[in-house]
Amino acid sequence: MRRPALLDDPKRELWLAWYATIAFYTLYTVVFFIITRTQPPGKAWYTPTQVVGWFASRHEGLLIGFGLIFILGGLSATSIALITYSIRRMSVSRVFAYSYLIIYAVSAVPGFLFICVAMTVGAFRPGRDPEILRWIYDLGFLSFSGTMGVFLIGSLIWMVAILLDKNRVFPAWFGYLNLCNALTEVVVAPSWIFHTGVFAWNGVIAWWINVVVFGLYTGAFIFLLRNMILREDFGTGPLPDLLPPEGRGRMLAEFMSP
Amino acid sequence: MTTTERAVSPVPEQSPSEHVPGGRDIWFFVLFESLAFTAYFCVYLFNRTQHEQVFLLGQSHLLLWLGVLETIVLLTSSWAVASCVQDARAGRYDASKREALLTAGFGALFLVLKVIEWVRLIHAGHTFTSSEFFQYFFFLTVIHCIHLLIGFVVLGVLWYQLSDQKRRSQPTVEICATYWHSVDFFWVLIFALLYVVR
Numbered sequence: 269m270r271r272p273a274l275l276d277d278p279k280r281e282l283w284l285a286w287y288a289t290i291a292f293y294t295l296y297t298v299v300f301f302i303i304t305r306t307q308p309p310g311k312a313w314y315t316p317t318q319v320v321g322w323f324a325s326r327h328e329g330l331l332i333g334f335g336l337i338f339i340l341g342g343l344s345a346t347s348i349a350l351i352t353y354s355i356r357r358m359s360v361s362r363v364f365a366y367s368y369l370i371i372y373a374v375s376a377v378p379g380f381l382f383i384c385v386a387m388t389v390g391a392f393r394p395g396r397d398p399e400i401l402r403w404i405y406d407l408g409f410l411s412f413s414g415t416m417g418v419f420l421i422g423s424l425i426w427m428v429a430i431l432l433d434k435n436r437v438f439p440a441w442f443g444y445l446n447l448c449n450a451l452t453e454v455v456v457a458p459s460w461i462f463h464t465g466v467f468a469w470n471g472v473i474a475w476w477i478n479v480v481v482f483g484l485y486t487g488a489f490i491f492l493l494r495n496m497i498l499r500e501d502f503g504t505g506p507l508p509d510l511l512p513p514e515g516r517g518r519m520l521a522e523f524m525s526p
Numbered sequence: 527m528t529t530t531e532r533a534v535s536p537v538p539e540q541s542p543s544e545h546v547p548g549g550r551d552i553w554f555f556v557l558f559e560s561l562a563f564t565a566y567f568c569v570y571l572f573n574r575t576q577h578e579q580v581f582l583l584g585q586s587h588l589l590l591w592l593g594v595l596e597t598i599v600l601l602t603s604s605w606a607v608a609s610c611v612q613d614a615r616a617g618r619y620d621a622s623k624r625e626a627l628l629t630a631g632f633g634a635l636f637l638v639l640k641v642i643e644w645v646r647l648i649h650a651g652h653t654f655t656s657s658e659f660f661q662y663f664f665f666l667t668v669i670h671c672i673h674l675l676i677g678f679v680v681l682g683v684l685w686y687q688l689s690d691q692k693r694r695s696q697p698t699v700e701i702c703a704t705y706w707h708s709v710d711f712f713w714v715l716i717f718a719l720l721y722v723v724r
Contacts, residue, residue: 444555447676452562454672458665461655466569467665477565 282497285346292343303333312468316398319405330391334384348372358433371422382411413469416456423450452481548700556708584659593721603632604710607703614699
């Protein structure tokens with residue numbers, strides 16, 4: 269009896285991690301934007317009474333949505349693992365991979381889990397003092413938006429690794445896109461100062477522009493990680509190119525190749 | 527999905543007519559950062575139309591001649607880095623290194639002028655939180671100066687490349703110069719919006 273082809277595929281673990289990455293970002297989008305409606309963020313200038321209303325209108329969503337995150341949020345480790353793997357496949361020092369792994373593992377706590385814990389605590393007892401609820405609300409959004417800077421150094425490390433790499437694991441333009449992403453994370457820092465306007469945590473510059481850049485960046489690296497797995501030969505030298513498809517996809521494939 | 531699905535192809539050669547200074551990748555950065563700055567400028571202009579008097583009052587506290595001086599200094603640095611590229615192409619690496627240093631010198635002078643301007647405004651009571659105009663002023667000038675600081679690292683790479691015959695690479699020289707020109711380009715737009723458009 270023949271074994272299924274998947275079991276013999278030496279890349280099966282890599283594909284598993286890649287599909288888990290897709291599952292994580294889908295879960296993240298559905299939970300934050302649809303179930304809990306914590307993104308786009310609530311207004312930074314809300315009064316305690318308005319914050320009570322904000323929690324009341326999302327009560328079930330916050331408990332169910334973040335409950336899902338507490339069960340499945342660990343899937344975020346797969347994308348970090350895959351990116352660390354990609355850096356290890358480069359011709360650069362292992363220091364880059366270890367630094368990236370540690371920074372992102374630590375950053376996930378303030379940048380991702382704090383908001384989930386804070387908002388769940390807020391929804392857990394709806395009868396709390398409105399001032400305490402606003403304290404929890406501030407903690408959740410400030411930890412989520414205000415700590416974007418902790419990811420900045422990670423992006424720069426990935427950028428330097430890509431630009432130094434001779435194995436052509438990622439195209440250089442993606443190295444520069446890391447810089448663009450890092451620079452837009454800088455502009456979120458004023459959210460610690462402003463309660464209103466474009467620099468508040470829900471502002472046009474601090475949130476909307478930043479999230480558009482982050483969305484494009486995330487889409488690009490998920491696609492490029494897929495290409496890296498397709499090209500992986502488990503050697504130590506340069507990764508081979510993919511043969512570009514014929515027709516309309518050819519130009520895009522040439523742009524995406526290192 | 528395995529490697530056997532797609533055959534491996536050799537790296538395609540680029541014809542001279544397709545040559546882009548520094549390669550297409552750094553131009554992707556220029557394009558993407560230009561889009562990010564365009565978004566900031568759109569937000570600035572929209573808010574300016576909403577609070578025109580506040581913005582005009584804020585602009586009246588800026589010294590136009592200082593902005594012009596900063597622009598001239600940065601444009602001169604761009605001229606120096608363009609000369610650096612030309613000399614590197616011609617194999618005149620000593621001159622090229624001098625021009626890289628000159629570029630960094632003008633960049634440092636721009637930074638000093640900017641710090642003097644910030645200190646003057648802060649002493650006059652115009653800070654990041656004092657008015658809507660100065661929110662944008664400090665935001666745009668600081669984010670530009672972060673690009674400038676990264677530019678010094680880029681010039682360091684340029685100097686390192688030019689210093690040793692074994693390391694010299696014309697594409698890298700052009701990449702560094704393209705980055706520096708983009709810093710200059712963003713400043714010209716910021717200068718026009720903050721100092722000139724009234």
